[in-house]
Amino acid sequence: MVITTPDSQGHFDAFGGRYVPEALMAALLQLEEVFEQALTDENFWTELTQLLCDYAGRPTPLTAAAKFSKLCGNARVVLKREDLNHTGSHKINNVLGQALLAKRMGKSRLIAETGAGQHGVATATAAALFGMECCVYMGKVDTERQRLNVARMQLLGAEVVGVESGSATLKDAMNQAMRDWVASVDTTHYLIGTVAGPHPYPKLVREFQRVISAEISQACLAEYGQLPDAVIACVGGGSNAMGSFAEFISNPKVALYGIEAGGAGIETDRHAASICGGSVGVLHGTKTFILQDEDGQTQESHSISAGLDYPGVGPEHAWLATNGLATYEPVTDEAAMEAFKALTQTEGIMPAIESAHALAGAMRIGQRLAVGDPNAQPLIVVTVSGRGDKDVDTACKYFGLSGVPDSFTGGLI
Amino acid sequence: MRLGLSSQVFLAAAAAGRKALVGYYPVGYPNVEASLQVLKTLCGTDEHPGVDLVEVGMPYSDPMMDGSVIQSAGSAALRAGVRTRDVFAAVQQVREAGKCAVVMTYWNLVERYGVRAFARDLANAGGAGVITVDLIPEEASQWFAAADEFGLDRIFLVSPSSSDERLVTTVQACRGWVYATAVMGVTGMRNTAPTLAPQLVSRIRELVPEALIGVGLGVSNGEQAAAVAEYSDAVIVGSALLKPMIAAGSLAGLPDLQKVLDELVAGVRGGTATQNSISMIEREC
Numbered sequence: 001m002v003i004t005t006p007d008s009q010g011h012f013d014a015f016g017g018r019y020v021p022e023a024l025m026a027a028l029l030q031l032e033e034v035f036e037q038a039l040t041d042e043n044f045w046t047e048l049t050q051l052l053c054d055y056a057g058r059p060t061p062l063t064a065a066a067k068f069s070k071l072c073g074n075a076r077v078v079l080k081r082e083d084l085n086h087t088g089s090h091k092i093n094n095v096l097g098q099a100l101l102a103k104r105m106g107k108s109r110l111i112a113e114t115g116a117g118q119h120g121v122a123t124a125t126a127a128a129l130f131g132m133e134c135c136v137y138m139g140k141v142d143t144e145r146q147r148l149n150v151a152r153m154q155l156l157g158a159e160v161v162g163v164e165s166g167s168a169t170l171k172d173a174m175n176q177a178m179r180d181w182v183a184s185v186d187t188t189h190y191l192i193g194t195v196a197g198p199h200p201y202p203k204l205v206r207e208f209q210r211v212i213s214a215e216i217s218q219a220c221l222a223e224y225g226q227l228p229d230a231v232i233a234c235v236g237g238g239s240n241a242m243g244s245f246a247e248f249i250s251n252p253k254v255a256l257y258g259i260e261a262g263g264a265g266i267e268t269d270r271h272a273a274s275i276c277g278g279s280v281g282v283l284h285g286t287k288t289f290i291l292q293d294e295d296g297q298t299q300e301s302h303s304i305s306a307g308l309d310y311p312g313v314g315p316e317h318a319w320l321a322t323n324g325l326a327t328y329e330p331v332t333d334e335a336a337m338e339a340f341k342a343l344t345q346t347e348g349i350m351p352a353i354e355s356a357h358a359l360a361g362a363m364r365i366g367q368r369l370a371v372g373d374p375n376a377q378p379l380i381v382v383t384v385s386g387r388g389d390k391d392v393d394t395a396c397k398y399f400g401l402s403g404v405p406d407s408f409t410g411g412l413i
Numbered sequence: 414m415r416l417g418l419s420s421q422v423f424l425a426a427a428a429a430g431r432k433a434l435v436g437y438y439p440v441g442y443p444n445v446e447a448s449l450q451v452l453k454t455l456c457g458t459d460e461h462p463g464v465d466l467v468e469v470g471m472p473y474s475d476p477m478m479d480g481s482v483i484q485s486a487g488s489a490a491l492r493a494g495v496r497t498r499d500v501f502a503a504v505q506q507v508r509e510a511g512k513c514a515v516v517m518t519y520w521n522l523v524e525r526y527g528v529r530a531f532a533r534d535l536a537n538a539g540g541a542g543v544i545t546v547d548l549i550p551e552e553a554s555q556w557f558a559a560a561d562e563f564g565l566d567r568i569f570l571v572s573p574s575s576s577d578e579r580l581v582t583t584v585q586a587c588r589g590w591v592y593a594t595a596v597m598g599v600t601g602m603r604n605t606a607p608t609l610a611p612q613l614v615s616r617i618r619e620l621v622p623e624a625l626i627g628v629g630l631g632v633s634n635g636e637q638a639a640a641v642a643e644y645s646d647a648v649i650v651g652s653a654l655l656k657p658m659i660a661a662g663s664l665a666g667l668p669d670l671q672k673v674l675d676e677l678v679a680g681v682r683g684g685t686a687t688q689n690s691i692s693m694i695e696r697e698c
Contacts, residue, residue, distance in 0.1 A: 002563050017552050018551065021478045022549060022569065023551060023570070023597060025572075027574070031647065175477045178477040179477060182478065184598065185597060281524060282521040282524055283521065290521075292525065294525075296523075296524060297474040298474040
């Protein structure tokens with residue numbers, strides 16, 4: 001059994017930890033204490049499980065993707081349908097867990113950072129459900145490319161603050177949320193959306209996303225009589241991947257693949273692949289792989305997917321990569337968009353562009369495995385972390401669609 | 414808490430019957446050359462005593478503890494090409510102007526430079542130590558070793574939200590003095606003197622009586638400086654010194670900076686600027 005729980009200070013060997021201003025320590029220690037209590041409190045899990053079932057719609061199905069599988073060598077590809085969750089992505093799993101913790105801590109205000117807006121929408125949703133105040137920080141660049149989600153959050157009653165500092169994307173939204181939190185920590189819980197940030201967030205978010213791999217494990221055994229041969233998920237900060245991997249980390253028979261956003265290619269400086277194309281550093285309170293220049297200044301990341309456009313990655317992924325317990329590969333914008341189209345047109349499932357990276361990874365890995373062993377028919381689970389509705393604008397631009405009908409009929413000639 | 418090079422500045426001020434003034438300025442704003450000029454101004458002259466201790470700030474891409482003034486100056490400095498190594502030239506400039514310098518930085522810049530190499534080059538430049546904004550003692554084992562090897566002060570932050578237990582361990586981990594953040598919030602000017610600070614300072618004094626305490630965050634004028642000087646050992650000012658430089662965008666801001674500085678100097682000296690204290694601050698740092 002591989003021990004993946006971080007040590008008491010949040011270290012995964014050389015990664016993780018707490019690199020934060022002292023002003024945040026009291027809040028982090030309180031959160032850690034309440035979380036550790038909740039971990040072993042049956043009442044907490046009963047309440048959370050009920051919310052996940054009755055409110056979020058879990059368990060999410062496994063969908064066999066027979067036609068899409070034909071693009072993936074001999075692999076039998078099954079999709080873990082996190083896109084079918086309420087609010088349209090896996091983000092709700094973690095948000096409901098943390099909102100319950102916030103309630104236990106007596107906090108009445110939730111703040112969050114968001115890139116694509118999926119985590120922001122999920123947080124605004126939980127705030128509405130629990131009657132809490134909500135403020136979401138979002139890079140100005142992202143508010144422009146994800147306008148639909150900005151409006152969704154506002155409709156849910158949240159305040160959305162566009163962040164113009166730095167590169168005006170997810171990393172800057174996270175800085176601004178931290179600044180808010182330093183000043184508001186008495187009443188406010190900072191609901192981090194990914195397995196990054198200072199301890200206890202990487203562990204806490206992993207535990208709230210673990211339900212993904214627990215369900216994969218159960219459903220694969222029930223439906224296929226085996227565990228998957230491989231699990232593939234996209235990695236930005238890495239929360240859906242950590243959730244998809246968690247139950248399998250100690251099982252060497254299940255190969256784990258994290259797909260990073262390769263942007264224009266990791267040989268260029270326009271990508272968001274922190275593990276494949278970055279180096280070890282400290283960002284947002286944790287030591288992990290980050291994109292940085294020679295001096296340690298954070299470099300801007302680039303990805304067609306706002307949700308993967310982050311120059312860091314959760315410290316446990318850095319640890320898994322360094323120890324060979326999971327394999328990380330980049331997928332370019334182009335390959336991701338091809339996979340987006342492929343899944344949409346072969347299976348009638350439009351994935352988020354984030355998830356399309358995992359699908360592109362499945363196509364490549366499936367084909368590669370077929371070359372390695374032409375007789376094998378590996379069972380590969382690909383996590384579809386979210387649905388693609390929010391990405392229609394981006395996809396229209398990419399594929400040159402204008403929203404005009406193909407032809408007209410019924411008018412006067 | 415161990416005394417260190419920068420403690421001498423506090424002790425010298427105390428010997429002169431006043432509190433120390435600590436001024437923050439980021440190297441590289443509006444550019445490296447000009448920032449050296451600003452640092453020289455902060456160090457003062459015979460007519461204008463200036464600050465007692467200079468905090469040379471290192472601009473960082475993700476300054477999560479800083480308000481908009483320091484953020485925007487840092488971004489501009491990075492755009493203008495400031496490098497980590499420029500901080501050593503800045504420290505040297507302060508030393509040549511006869512004052513003591515510490516560096517204030519986010520930790521990744523030190524990690525990337527190499528913790529030991531950074532300590533070595535800072536000591537060679539005549540720097541007294543480092544204020545680590547986002548490093549808590551629990552993560553600082555490498556820094557402890559490097560600081561000890563090169564005789565540098567390590568100044569950690571404490572906050573009004575710190576528990577008694579954390580106050581003790583953090584203050585004990587410091588060498589030189591401890592940086593007490595006066596408000597729950599980021600850097601930046603505020604209209605009233607910080608209200609959480611007196612209580613924080615008295616808690617520290619009770620728990621670690623020998624501690625030397627600098628109070629920062631939100632001090633912007635002479636009146637506030639005088640109020641903070643009532644109970645702290647040093648008054649730390651940052652954004653208020655930057656603001657005139659940002660307003661001008663060039664060295665044309667120096668006369669306005671001088672006015673702010675004179676007012677702050679008078680504030681820590683009980684309302685009237687004296688002109689003879691500089692010579693009293695003889696120290697090795």
